[in-house]
Amino acid sequence: MGEYDVLADAASLVAAARALTAGTGPVAVDVERASGFRYSQRAYLVQVFRRGAGVYLFDPPEIGDFAPLQDAIGGAEWVLHAASQDLPSLRELSLEPASIFDTELAARLLGRARVGLGAVVEDTLGISLAKAHSASDWSARPLPQSWLEYAALDVEHLVDVRDVLAAELAEQGKTRFAEEEFRAVLDREPKPAREEPWRRLSGLHAVRGRRALAVARSLWTAREEFAQAEDVAPGRLVPDRALVAAVLADPQSKQALAALKEFTDRASRTQLDRWWAAIERGRAEKDLPLERGARGDSLPPPRAWPDRNPEADARLKAARPAVEEVATALSMPVENLLTPDLLRRVAWAPPEPVTAQTISRALAELGARSWQIEQTAHVIADAFVASAQTAASGADSAS
Structure with missing residues:
Protein backbone atom coordinates (compact mmCIF):
# COMPACT_ATOMS: atom_id res chain seq x y z
CA MET A 1 0.00 0.00 0.00
CA GLY A 2 1.44 3.36 -1.07
CA GLU A 3 1.60 6.57 0.90
CA TYR A 4 -1.28 8.99 0.44
CA ASP A 5 -1.09 12.76 0.65
CA VAL A 6 -3.97 15.07 1.44
CA LEU A 7 -4.12 17.96 -1.01
CA ALA A 8 -4.76 21.14 0.92
CA ASP A 9 -4.04 24.14 -1.33
CA ALA A 10 -5.32 25.69 -4.53
CA ALA A 11 -2.29 24.78 -6.63
CA SER A 12 -2.53 21.11 -5.71
CA LEU A 13 -6.26 21.14 -6.47
CA VAL A 14 -5.68 22.62 -9.92
CA ALA A 15 -2.99 20.03 -10.72
CA ALA A 16 -5.26 17.20 -9.58
CA ALA A 17 -8.17 18.61 -11.58
CA ARG A 18 -5.98 18.65 -14.67
CA ALA A 19 -5.06 14.98 -14.16
CA LEU A 20 -8.68 14.00 -13.54
CA THR A 21 -9.75 15.79 -16.73
CA ALA A 22 -7.26 13.65 -18.64
CA GLY A 23 -8.65 10.47 -17.06
CA THR A 24 -11.35 8.36 -18.67
CA GLY A 25 -14.82 7.12 -17.78
CA PRO A 26 -16.90 7.58 -14.64
CA VAL A 27 -15.51 9.26 -11.52
CA ALA A 28 -15.75 7.61 -8.08
CA VAL A 29 -16.45 10.12 -5.32
CA ASP A 30 -16.75 9.72 -1.56
CA VAL A 31 -16.91 11.99 1.48
CA GLU A 32 -15.77 11.61 5.06
CA ARG A 33 -17.56 13.64 7.72
CA ALA A 34 -17.20 13.86 11.48
CA SER A 35 -20.67 12.71 12.47
CA GLY A 36 -20.98 12.22 16.19
CA PHE A 37 -18.05 14.60 16.76
CA ARG A 38 -19.03 17.83 15.00
CA TYR A 39 -22.33 19.69 14.83
CA SER A 40 -22.13 20.24 11.08
CA GLN A 41 -22.31 17.57 8.41
CA ARG A 42 -19.60 19.26 6.35
CA ALA A 43 -17.04 17.22 4.46
CA TYR A 44 -13.62 16.93 6.08
CA LEU A 45 -12.19 14.78 3.32
CA VAL A 46 -13.24 14.30 -0.31
CA GLN A 47 -11.91 11.28 -2.18
CA VAL A 48 -11.91 11.08 -5.99
CA PHE A 49 -10.77 8.32 -8.37
CA ARG A 50 -10.78 8.11 -12.14
CA ARG A 51 -9.18 5.58 -14.42
CA GLY A 52 -6.02 6.96 -15.92
CA ALA A 53 -5.70 9.54 -13.15
CA GLY A 54 -5.65 7.63 -9.87
CA VAL A 55 -6.85 8.54 -6.36
CA TYR A 56 -6.86 12.07 -4.96
CA LEU A 57 -7.68 13.08 -1.40
CA PHE A 58 -8.75 16.68 -0.76
CA ASP A 59 -8.95 18.71 2.45
CA PRO A 60 -12.13 20.84 2.11
CA PRO A 61 -11.61 23.18 5.10
CA GLU A 62 -8.20 24.18 3.75
CA ILE A 63 -9.09 24.36 0.06
CA GLY A 64 -12.41 26.13 0.29
CA ASP A 65 -13.07 26.78 -3.42
CA PHE A 66 -13.58 23.55 -5.38
CA ALA A 67 -14.49 25.20 -8.70
CA PRO A 68 -11.51 23.63 -10.58
CA LEU A 69 -12.60 20.15 -9.48
CA GLN A 70 -16.21 20.82 -10.48
CA ASP A 71 -15.06 22.01 -13.88
CA ALA A 72 -12.92 18.89 -14.29
CA ILE A 73 -15.45 16.20 -13.38
CA GLY A 74 -18.89 17.89 -13.19
CA GLY A 75 -19.97 16.57 -16.59
CA ALA A 76 -18.91 12.96 -15.93
CA GLU A 77 -20.99 10.26 -14.28
CA TRP A 78 -20.16 10.16 -10.58
CA VAL A 79 -20.13 6.79 -8.84
CA LEU A 80 -21.14 7.01 -5.19
CA HIS A 81 -22.23 4.54 -2.56
CA ALA A 82 -25.40 5.68 -0.74
CA ALA A 83 -25.37 8.94 -2.68
CA SER A 84 -28.14 10.59 -0.65
CA GLN A 85 -25.80 10.68 2.35
CA ASP A 86 -22.90 12.35 0.52
CA LEU A 87 -24.63 14.73 -1.89
CA PRO A 88 -25.56 17.36 0.75
CA SER A 89 -21.93 17.60 1.91
CA LEU A 90 -20.69 17.77 -1.67
CA ARG A 91 -23.21 20.47 -2.54
CA GLU A 92 -21.95 22.57 0.35
CA LEU A 93 -18.68 22.63 -1.60
CA SER A 94 -20.50 23.47 -4.87
CA LEU A 95 -19.66 20.01 -6.18
CA GLU A 96 -22.63 18.86 -8.24
CA PRO A 97 -22.76 15.83 -10.55
CA ALA A 98 -24.70 15.86 -13.81
CA SER A 99 -25.51 12.17 -13.35
CA ILE A 100 -24.76 9.47 -10.81
CA PHE A 101 -24.51 5.73 -10.39
CA ASP A 102 -25.33 4.71 -6.81
CA THR A 103 -23.76 1.33 -6.06
CA GLU A 104 -25.80 0.82 -2.90
CA LEU A 105 -29.08 1.52 -4.66
CA ALA A 106 -28.07 -0.68 -7.58
CA ALA A 107 -27.32 -3.52 -5.17
CA ARG A 108 -30.77 -3.10 -3.60
CA LEU A 109 -32.52 -3.19 -6.97
CA LEU A 110 -30.59 -6.37 -7.78
CA GLY A 111 -31.86 -7.98 -4.59
CA ARG A 112 -28.45 -8.38 -2.98
CA ALA A 113 -28.70 -9.40 0.65
CA ARG A 114 -25.79 -7.16 1.73
CA VAL A 115 -25.58 -3.59 0.48
CA GLY A 116 -22.90 -1.94 2.65
CA LEU A 117 -19.87 -0.74 0.71
CA GLY A 118 -17.53 -3.40 2.06
CA ALA A 119 -20.04 -6.17 1.35
CA VAL A 120 -20.77 -4.97 -2.19
CA VAL A 121 -17.05 -4.69 -3.04
CA GLU A 122 -16.42 -8.16 -1.64
CA ASP A 123 -19.41 -9.73 -3.40
CA THR A 124 -18.62 -8.17 -6.79
CA LEU A 125 -14.81 -8.14 -6.86
CA GLY A 126 -13.80 -10.56 -4.11
CA ILE A 127 -11.83 -7.80 -2.35
CA SER A 128 -12.22 -7.27 1.40
CA LEU A 129 -12.23 -3.69 2.71
CA ALA A 130 -11.47 -2.91 6.33
CA LYS A 131 -14.10 -0.60 7.85
CA ALA A 132 -12.09 0.25 10.94
CA HIS A 133 -12.28 4.03 10.52
CA SER A 134 -15.84 4.58 9.29
CA ALA A 135 -16.87 6.21 12.59
CA SER A 136 -13.66 8.17 13.17
CA ASP A 137 -13.33 11.90 13.77
CA TRP A 138 -12.32 13.03 10.28
CA SER A 139 -11.99 16.63 11.45
CA ALA A 140 -8.79 15.63 13.29
CA ARG A 141 -5.51 16.83 11.83
CA PRO A 142 -3.15 15.42 10.80
CA LEU A 143 -5.01 12.37 9.51
CA PRO A 144 -3.12 9.11 10.15
CA GLN A 145 -1.84 7.24 7.12
CA SER A 146 -3.99 4.20 8.01
CA TRP A 147 -7.09 6.42 7.79
CA LEU A 148 -6.00 7.76 4.42
CA GLU A 149 -5.51 4.23 3.10
CA TYR A 150 -9.03 3.37 4.24
CA ALA A 151 -10.41 6.52 2.57
CA ALA A 152 -8.59 5.83 -0.70
CA LEU A 153 -9.90 2.27 -0.86
CA ASP A 154 -13.45 3.59 -0.58
CA VAL A 155 -13.14 4.97 -4.12
CA GLU A 156 -10.32 2.95 -5.70
CA HIS A 157 -12.55 -0.04 -6.52
CA LEU A 158 -15.87 1.75 -6.93
CA VAL A 159 -15.77 2.15 -10.73
CA ASP A 160 -15.05 -1.58 -11.13
CA VAL A 161 -17.99 -2.32 -8.84
CA ARG A 162 -20.15 0.01 -10.92
CA ASP A 163 -19.33 -1.91 -14.10
CA VAL A 164 -20.24 -5.28 -12.56
CA LEU A 165 -23.51 -3.97 -11.15
CA ALA A 166 -24.41 -2.19 -14.39
CA ALA A 167 -23.98 -5.47 -16.29
CA GLU A 168 -26.19 -7.29 -13.79
CA LEU A 169 -28.85 -4.59 -14.04
CA ALA A 170 -28.85 -5.02 -17.82
CA GLU A 171 -29.12 -8.81 -17.51
CA GLN A 172 -32.12 -8.48 -15.21
CA GLY A 173 -33.82 -5.82 -17.34
CA LYS A 174 -33.48 -3.22 -14.59
CA THR A 175 -31.27 -0.60 -16.23
CA ARG A 176 -34.16 1.84 -16.65
CA PHE A 177 -35.31 1.17 -13.09
CA ALA A 178 -31.86 2.16 -11.84
CA GLU A 179 -31.59 5.23 -14.07
CA GLU A 180 -34.92 6.55 -12.76
CA GLU A 181 -33.90 5.89 -9.17
CA PHE A 182 -30.53 7.61 -9.62
CA ARG A 183 -32.19 10.66 -11.16
CA ALA A 184 -34.71 10.76 -8.31
CA VAL A 185 -31.86 10.83 -5.79
CA LEU A 186 -30.24 13.73 -7.65
CA ASP A 187 -33.49 15.70 -7.98
CA ARG A 188 -34.84 15.05 -4.47
CA GLU A 189 -35.51 18.23 -2.52
CA PRO A 190 -34.02 18.40 0.99
CA LYS A 191 -36.43 17.37 3.69
CA PRO A 192 -38.04 20.36 5.42
CA ALA A 193 -36.85 20.96 8.96
CA ARG A 194 -38.91 19.25 11.64
CA GLU A 195 -41.46 21.51 13.28
CA GLU A 196 -40.51 20.32 16.76
CA PRO A 197 -37.09 18.67 16.53
CA TRP A 198 -36.69 18.73 20.32
CA ARG A 199 -39.27 15.95 20.54
CA ARG A 200 -36.59 13.55 19.29
CA LEU A 201 -34.91 13.70 22.70
CA SER A 202 -34.28 10.11 23.71
CA GLY A 203 -36.31 9.32 26.84
CA LEU A 204 -38.76 12.20 26.37
CA HIS A 205 -41.66 9.74 26.64
CA ALA A 206 -41.06 9.69 30.41
CA VAL A 207 -41.73 13.43 30.71
CA ARG A 208 -45.29 14.30 31.72
CA GLY A 209 -47.01 17.67 31.70
CA ARG A 210 -46.83 20.63 29.35
CA ARG A 211 -44.69 22.71 31.73
CA ALA A 212 -42.12 19.92 32.01
CA LEU A 213 -42.12 19.59 28.23
CA ALA A 214 -41.45 23.34 27.98
CA VAL A 215 -38.39 22.86 30.20
CA ALA A 216 -37.23 19.96 28.01
CA ARG A 217 -37.65 22.11 24.92
CA SER A 218 -35.70 24.96 26.51
CA LEU A 219 -32.83 22.68 27.54
CA TRP A 220 -32.70 21.12 24.09
CA THR A 221 -32.63 24.54 22.43
CA ALA A 222 -29.86 25.77 24.73
CA ARG A 223 -27.77 22.69 23.97
CA GLU A 224 -28.43 23.04 20.23
CA GLU A 225 -27.33 26.67 20.17
CA PHE A 226 -24.19 25.91 22.18
CA ALA A 227 -23.36 22.88 20.02
CA GLN A 228 -23.74 24.89 16.83
CA ALA A 229 -21.55 27.70 18.16
CA GLU A 230 -18.85 25.22 19.22
CA ASP A 231 -19.32 22.93 16.19
CA VAL A 232 -19.60 19.93 18.48
CA ALA A 233 -22.17 17.14 18.23
CA PRO A 234 -24.90 17.95 20.81
CA GLY A 235 -24.71 14.53 22.45
CA ARG A 236 -21.00 14.99 23.11
CA LEU A 237 -21.72 18.12 25.13
CA VAL A 238 -24.58 16.80 27.24
CA PRO A 239 -26.24 13.47 26.42
CA ASP A 240 -30.01 13.23 26.07
CA ARG A 241 -30.28 11.18 29.25
CA ALA A 242 -28.79 14.04 31.26
CA LEU A 243 -31.24 16.59 29.88
CA VAL A 244 -34.22 14.33 30.51
CA ALA A 245 -32.94 13.51 34.01
CA ALA A 246 -32.80 17.23 34.77
CA VAL A 247 -36.40 17.66 33.64
CA LEU A 248 -37.63 14.69 35.66
CA ALA A 249 -35.72 15.72 38.80
CA ASP A 250 -37.25 19.22 38.68
CA PRO A 251 -34.38 20.77 40.68
CA GLN A 252 -35.24 23.87 42.69
CA SER A 253 -31.78 25.40 42.57
CA LYS A 254 -28.63 25.43 40.51
CA GLN A 255 -26.91 23.49 43.30
CA ALA A 256 -29.61 20.80 43.13
CA LEU A 257 -29.07 20.56 39.36
CA ALA A 258 -25.32 20.15 39.89
CA ALA A 259 -25.99 17.37 42.41
CA LEU A 260 -27.73 15.16 39.84
CA LYS A 261 -25.60 12.10 39.18
CA GLU A 262 -26.59 12.13 35.48
CA PHE A 263 -25.32 15.71 35.16
CA THR A 264 -21.63 14.91 35.45
CA ASP A 265 -20.28 15.49 31.94
CA ARG A 266 -17.71 18.24 31.51
CA ALA A 267 -20.09 20.55 29.64
CA SER A 268 -22.78 19.85 32.24
CA ARG A 269 -20.49 21.22 34.94
CA TRP A 276 -29.99 26.51 34.81
CA ALA A 277 -30.99 29.57 32.78
CA ALA A 278 -32.63 27.26 30.24
CA ILE A 279 -34.61 25.54 33.00
CA GLU A 280 -35.81 28.89 34.33
CA ARG A 281 -36.80 30.00 30.81
CA GLY A 282 -38.79 26.83 30.32
CA ARG A 283 -40.59 27.30 33.61
CA ALA A 284 -41.50 30.87 32.67
CA GLU A 285 -42.64 29.98 29.15
CA LYS A 286 -46.20 31.03 28.31
CA ASP A 287 -46.46 29.19 24.99
CA LEU A 288 -46.53 25.65 26.34
CA PRO A 289 -46.09 22.70 23.97
CA LEU A 290 -48.88 20.17 23.59
CA GLU A 291 -48.55 16.82 25.30
CA ARG A 292 -48.22 15.25 21.87
CA GLY A 293 -46.61 16.87 18.88
CA ALA A 294 -48.44 17.71 15.69
CA ARG A 295 -48.73 14.76 13.33
CA GLY A 296 -48.51 16.93 10.21
CA ASP A 297 -49.80 14.98 7.21
CA SER A 298 -48.84 11.58 8.62
CA LEU A 299 -51.44 8.83 8.59
CA PRO A 300 -52.59 6.90 11.67
CA PRO A 301 -50.54 3.75 12.29
CA PRO A 302 -51.98 0.75 10.41
CA ARG A 303 -52.91 -0.94 13.69
CA ALA A 304 -55.51 1.82 14.20
CA TRP A 305 -57.03 1.46 10.73
CA PRO A 306 -59.62 -1.26 11.56
CA ASP A 307 -61.35 1.23 13.86
CA ARG A 308 -60.53 4.49 12.11
CA ASN A 309 -61.05 3.47 8.49
CA PRO A 310 -62.00 -0.20 8.07
CA GLU A 311 -62.41 0.09 4.28
CA ALA A 312 -58.85 1.44 3.98
CA ASP A 313 -57.63 -1.34 6.26
CA ALA A 314 -59.20 -3.93 3.97
CA ARG A 315 -57.67 -2.29 0.91
CA LEU A 316 -54.21 -2.23 2.49
CA LYS A 317 -54.43 -5.85 3.59
CA ALA A 318 -55.45 -6.87 0.08
CA ALA A 319 -52.84 -4.79 -1.76
CA ARG A 320 -49.81 -5.37 0.44
CA PRO A 321 -49.31 -9.09 -0.39
CA ALA A 322 -49.96 -8.36 -4.07
CA VAL A 323 -47.18 -5.76 -4.14
CA GLU A 324 -44.90 -8.08 -2.15
CA GLU A 325 -45.49 -10.77 -4.77
CA VAL A 326 -44.33 -8.40 -7.52
CA ALA A 327 -41.23 -7.52 -5.49
CA THR A 328 -40.44 -11.20 -5.06
CA ALA A 329 -40.79 -11.79 -8.79
CA LEU A 330 -38.41 -8.89 -9.44
CA SER A 331 -35.97 -10.10 -6.76
CA MET A 332 -35.84 -6.81 -4.89
CA PRO A 333 -36.92 -5.49 -1.48
CA VAL A 334 -40.55 -4.38 -1.50
CA GLU A 335 -39.59 -0.95 -0.13
CA ASN A 336 -37.54 -0.32 -3.29
CA LEU A 337 -40.40 -1.41 -5.50
CA LEU A 338 -42.83 0.92 -3.70
CA THR A 339 -42.31 2.58 -0.34
CA PRO A 340 -44.84 1.43 2.28
CA ASP A 341 -45.91 5.02 2.90
CA LEU A 342 -47.05 5.47 -0.71
CA LEU A 343 -49.10 2.28 -0.59
CA ARG A 344 -50.67 3.33 2.72
CA ARG A 345 -51.56 6.77 1.37
CA VAL A 346 -53.27 5.49 -1.75
CA ALA A 347 -55.09 2.84 0.34
CA TRP A 348 -56.27 5.43 2.87
CA ALA A 349 -57.73 7.76 0.23
CA PRO A 350 -57.96 6.02 -3.15
CA PRO A 351 -59.03 7.83 -6.32
CA GLU A 352 -62.52 7.39 -7.70
CA PRO A 353 -63.18 5.34 -9.66
CA VAL A 354 -60.45 2.82 -8.88
CA THR A 355 -58.71 1.79 -12.09
CA ALA A 356 -55.11 1.14 -13.05
CA GLN A 357 -55.07 4.58 -14.70
CA THR A 358 -56.38 6.49 -11.66
CA ILE A 359 -54.06 4.59 -9.31
CA SER A 360 -51.17 5.43 -11.66
CA ARG A 361 -51.98 9.13 -11.47
CA ALA A 362 -52.34 9.00 -7.68
CA LEU A 363 -48.96 7.27 -7.30
CA ALA A 364 -47.30 9.75 -9.65
CA GLU A 365 -48.68 12.68 -7.61
CA LEU A 366 -47.22 11.05 -4.48
CA GLY A 367 -43.78 10.85 -6.10
CA ALA A 368 -43.55 7.27 -7.37
CA ARG A 369 -41.25 6.72 -10.34
CA SER A 370 -42.58 5.61 -13.74
CA TRP A 371 -41.12 2.14 -13.46
CA GLN A 372 -42.65 1.67 -10.00
CA ILE A 373 -46.06 2.71 -11.28
CA GLU A 374 -45.81 0.36 -14.27
CA GLN A 375 -45.01 -2.57 -11.98
CA THR A 376 -47.57 -1.90 -9.22
CA ALA A 377 -50.54 0.24 -10.31
CA HIS A 378 -52.50 -2.58 -11.90
CA VAL A 379 -52.03 -5.02 -9.02
CA ILE A 380 -53.00 -2.34 -6.48
CA ALA A 381 -56.11 -1.47 -8.49
CA ASP A 382 -57.08 -5.14 -8.78
CA ALA A 383 -56.60 -5.63 -5.03
CA PHE A 384 -58.70 -2.55 -4.18
CA VAL A 385 -61.53 -3.67 -6.48
CA ALA A 386 -61.45 -7.19 -5.04
CA SER A 387 -61.53 -5.76 -1.52
CA ALA A 388 -64.61 -3.67 -2.33
CA GLN A 389 -66.34 -6.64 -3.93
CA THR A 390 -65.65 -8.79 -0.87
CA ALA A 391 -67.03 -6.10 1.42
CA ALA A 392 -70.13 -5.72 -0.75
CA SER A 393 -70.82 -9.47 -0.84
CA GLY A 394 -70.36 -9.61 2.92
CA ALA A 395 -72.87 -6.80 3.39
CA ASP A 396 -75.34 -8.57 1.08
CA SER A 397 -74.98 -11.81 3.06
CA ALA A 398 -75.53 -9.99 6.31
CA SER A 399 -78.72 -8.41 5.05
Missing part, protein backbone atom coordinates in the same frame (compact mmCIF):
# COMPACT_ATOMS: atom_id res chain seq x y z
CA THR A 270 -18.67 24.03 33.16
CA GLN A 271 -21.86 25.34 31.56
CA LEU A 272 -24.08 24.98 34.61
CA ASP A 273 -25.27 28.58 34.38
CA ARG A 274 -26.38 27.95 30.80
CA TRP A 275 -28.47 24.92 31.71
